[in-house]
Amino acid sequence: MIRLQNLKKDYIVKGHKTPALRGIDLSIEKGEIFGIIGHSGAGKSTLIRCINLLERPTAGSVIVDGVDLTKLDEGKLQEQRRHIGMIFQHFNLLSSATVGENVAFPLKLAKRPKAEIDKKVKEMLALVGLEQHRDKYPAQLSGGQKQRVGIARALASDPKVLLCDEATSALDPQTTNSILALLLDINRKLGLTIVLITHEMHVIRSICDRVGVIDGGHIVEMGNVLDVFLKPQHPTTQEFVEQVADSSELRAAVAHEKASGERTILRVTFLGEQTYQPILFQTMQETGTVFSILQGTISRMKDTPYGQLVIELGGDAQQNRKAVDTLRQRGLEVEVI
Numbered sequence: 001m002i003r004l005q006n007l008k009k010d011y012i013v014k015g016h017k018t019p020a021l022r023g024i025d026l027s028i029e030k031g032e033i034f035g036i037i038g039h040s041g042a043g044k045s046t047l048i049r050c051i052n053l054l055e056r057p058t059a060g061s062v063i064v065d066g067v068d069l070t071k072l073d074e075g076k077l078q079e080q081r082r083h084i085g086m087i088f089q090h091f092n093l094l095s096s097a098t099v100g101e102n103v104a105f106p107l108k109l110a111k112r113p114k115a116e117i118d119k120k121v122k123e124m125l126a127l128v129g130l131e132q133h134r135d136k137y138p139a140q141l142s143g144g145q146k147q148r149v150g151i152a153r154a155l156a157s158d159p160k161v162l163l164c165d166e167a168t169s170a171l172d173p174q175t176t177n178s179i180l181a182l183l184l185d186i187n188r189k190l191g192l193t194i195v196l197i198t199h200e201m202h203v204i205r206s207i208c209d210r211v212g213v214i215d216g217g218h219i220v221e222m223g224n225v226l227d228v229f230l231k232p233q234h235p236t237t238q239e240f241v242e243q244v245a246d247s248s249e250l251r252a253a254v255a256h257e258k259a260s261g262e263r264t265i266l267r268v269t270f271l272g273e274q275t276y277q278p279i280l281f282q283t284m285q286e287t288g289t290v291f292s293i294l295q296g297t298i299s300r301m302k303d304t305p306y307g308q309l310v311i312e313l314g315g316d317a318q319q320n321r322k323a324v325d326t327l328r329q330r331g332l333e334v335e336v337i
């Protein structure tokens with residue numbers, strides 16, 4: 001659905017060239033939720049704004065649904081942009097217009113007939129759960145409700161792609177979760193392709209299928225969220241994963257144990273159905289090994305449950321080795337730390 005090829009963007013500041021994107025290659029499939037995560041200044045906003053050419057790239061191509069947007073004149077570009085909706089961190093609503101008028105705005109610009117606009121506004125407000133608020137003004141709404149208006153407005157033109165520019169960064173955690181749930185619901189109901197940028201791993205973990213990590217204008221790591229999350233390779237990715245891993249307490253516990261002699265400490269990862277099966281208990285019983293738990297998590301990445309336990313084995317060297325081998329044979333991911 002979206003293909004970025006060798007995309008580059010330089011800003012010229014006081015005669016000096018500042019590279020923001022240094023050659024991005026990316027393919028996003030139809031119907032997928034693709035997340036781009038990076039620190040401040042990494043190039044996230046520039047990248048997402050290049051997808052609808054709000055920012056014109058210095059080089060490379062932006063192909064959306066088979067059309068290279070960089071090759072279009074302004075008129076044709078406007079036409080193609082109708083297929084690409086966008087929502088923003090600070091919502092960008094018209095403060096002097098009601099909720100209904102905000103949602104109707106892009107349809108009025110496109111000179112759609114009044115009856116069609118009224119029908120669409122009603123439909124969109126129902127989709128985001130704001131039917132009761134049609135005649136209110138943005139100032140009378142909460143942050144989460146404002147973002148729902150932003151989503152309804154973005155979807156009013158039936159786009160194929162929704163771009164989300166830090167769409168939950170101004171919201172509290174609970175409201176963030178409700179907006180993420182809404183995006184996931186819309187993705188499923190409408191088959192909409194969603195591209196979002198964020199600096200929060202929680203957002204990626206909750207709803208994305210794949211993720212690209214951007215650093216210094218390069219994509220430094222990309223893959224399925226599950227793979228990237230469980231086996232982060234690049235130091236920047238590892239930092240983001242730490243955001244949600246609560247690893248400082250674990251580091252202290254491991255250091256404490258290791259300080260008192262030779263220890264076998266394992267990080268064991270369970271995925272999907274394994275998460276709820278007694279594989280660990282059975283293995284330890286069979287190999288005659290005892291163990292203690294230093295840290296444990298059961299969580300979910302989009303639809304996949306996963307568990308991660310850090311355990312210390314208390315058997316002799318041979319028992320411990322046998323336990324590690326058996327856990328691996330039973331399909332668990334085991335890392336000796």
Ligand SMILES: Nc1ncnc2c1ncn2[C@@H]1O[C@H](COP(=O)(O)OP(=O)(O)OP(=O)(O)O)[C@@H](O)[C@H]1O
Pocket residue numbers: 011012013018019020038039040041042043044045046047199
């Ligand atoms: N309009 C501009 N003019 C000049 N330089 C810019 C402009 N916009 C961005 N930059 C520079 O380009 C680089 C990438 O910025 P960008 O805003 O894309 O990063 P970001 O990852 O979205 O950061 P943040 O999370 O802080 O918004 C930075 O070095 C930034 O200073």
